[in-house]
Amino acid sequence: MCKDCGCSITDNHSHHHEEHHHHHNHGNPTLEDKKTVEVITKILDANDKQAESNRKHFDEHGVFAVNLMSSPGAGKTALLEKTIEMLNDELKIGVIEGDLETNRDAERIKQKGAPAYQITTGQACHLDAFMVHDGIHHMPLEELDIVFVENVGNLVCPASYDIGTHLNVVLLSVPEGDDKPAKYPVMFRSADLLLITKVDLIDYFDFNIEKAIEETRKLNPKVDVMIISTKDENSLKNWIDFIKMKSSLRKVRT
Amino acid sequence: MHELSVVQSLIGLIEQNAIQNNANSVSKVIVKIGKLSGIEPHLLKLAFDSFKEGTICQNAELEMIIQDVVAKCENCQKEFEIKDNSFVCPNCKSFNLQVIDGEDMYLMSLELDVGV
Numbered sequence: 449m450c451k452d453c454g455c456s457i458t459d460n461h462s463h464h465h466e467e468h469h470h471h472h473n474h475g476n477p478t479l480e481d482k483k484t485v486e487v488i489t490k491i492l493d494a495n496d497k498q499a500e501s502n503r504k505h506f507d508e509h510g511v512f513a514v515n516l517m518s519s520p521g522a523g524k525t526a527l528l529e530k531t532i533e534m535l536n537d538e539l540k541i542g543v544i545e546g547d548l549e550t551n552r553d554a555e556r557i558k559q560k561g562a563p564a565y566q567i568t569t570g571q572a573c574h575l576d577a578f579m580v581h582d583g584i585h586h587m588p589l590e591e592l593d594i595v596f597v598e599n600v601g602n603l604v605c606p607a608s609y610d611i612g613t614h615l616n617v618v619l620l621s622v623p624e625g626d627d628k629p630a631k632y633p634v635m636f637r638s639a640d641l642l643l644i645t646k647v648d649l650i651d652y653f654d655f656n657i658e659k660a661i662e663e664t665r666k667l668n669p670k671v672d673v674m675i676i677s678t679k680d681e682n683s684l685k686n687w688i689d690f691i692k693m694k695s696s697l698r699k700v701r702t
Numbered sequence: 703m704h705e706l707s708v709v710q711s712l713i714g715l716i717e718q719n720a721i722q723n724n725a726n727s728v729s730k731v732i733v734k735i736g737k738l739s740g741i742e743p744h745l746l747k748l749a750f751d752s753f754k755e756g757t758i759c760q761n762a763e764l765e766m767i768i769q770d771v772v773a774k775c776e777n778c779q780k781e782f783e784i785k786d787n788s789f790v791c792p793n794c795k796s797f798n799l800q801v802i803d804g805e806d807m808y809l810m811s812l813e814l815d816v817g818v
Contacts, residue, residue: 483814487719491712491733491807574704605704608740633787634740667787669797
């Protein structure tokens with residue numbers, strides 16, 4: 449499959465390799481058995497290169513790709529179900545699902561009529577660019593406008609991995625509490641858009657929306673925010689408009 | 703925890719560099735871990751020490767440099783350390799910051815045994 453699209457990781461990798469590496473021999477010339485080599489390369493370098501290649505795939509097809517991240521149960525799959533329903537074929541959506549076990553989320557998406565591919569990560573608590581690359585090859589990209597990658601439910605690990613999408617959307621549900629941005633700064637800093645979800649439950653929890661937004665913006669001053677409930681289609685109008693707008697901006701060709 | 707995945711990437715990167723330098727083994731690995739890289743240094747060390755068995759890093763010591771988060775203000779051009787996770791310029795209060803260090807993990811250098 450990878451040969452078809454010319455995106456073989458090994459090629460890509462050795463390609464960029466040399467330019468990032470600076471080797472200096474500080475060894476003792478009379479005793480050539482120890483050598484100190486300066487490397488200065490990101491530890492996740494291979495992942496980042498694969499992420500760039502994934503983004504190119506999406507770009508070649510004019511597909512807008514979104515990385516959805518949150519803790520388990522914040523409503524990622526419910527949001528996708530509702531989004532597919534509300535877009536009503538106006539835009540074609542594909543979903544790459546990441547979960548430790550089961551393909552239940554992919555089944556839920558397929559029920560809504562959208563192509564979905566489940567990556568079961570086993571013990572891995574996050575998706576990396578290689579797993580998403582595998583997922584991309586199971587997506588009919590030429591037929592799609594948007595690909596959502598539903599990351600593994602986890603507020604820690606997924607934040608460290610660029611998976612090659614264009615936008616990071618982080619969901620924070622009302623039952624989780626408004627203290628999560630301060631507790632998980634790396635995740636909330638990575639967000640381009642924060643969705644405060646399950647706002648229909650606001651009367652039952654001590655969740656201060658203003659505080660959640662303020663703490664996120666302290667970490668991440670440029671983040672956009674929407675407040676939604678999948679039980680209320682009106683609250684999702686902005687989200688649907690936003691998705692349509694962003695998708696159209698990805699189709700502009702030079 | 704994704705420390706084990708990070709260690710797998712790290713050891714892969716070390717192996718490449720060791721092969722390029724015809725090394726027999728690696729005696730020291732120096733990494734720089736940003737305070738906002740999302741990695742717990744203590745767990746990274748544990749993961750490295752258990753995963754290195756049977757690899758070229760078997761006898762390697764891992765040295766970690768813990769990097770503060772440093773940003774540069776695009777408005778007033780001042781460089782400063784981010785404290786208390788507040789991403790605002792302490793000098794001019796601008797949000798227009800470029801984080802220049804402390805969000806990533808780097809393999810900095812290796813001490814290799816090249817033998818005779």
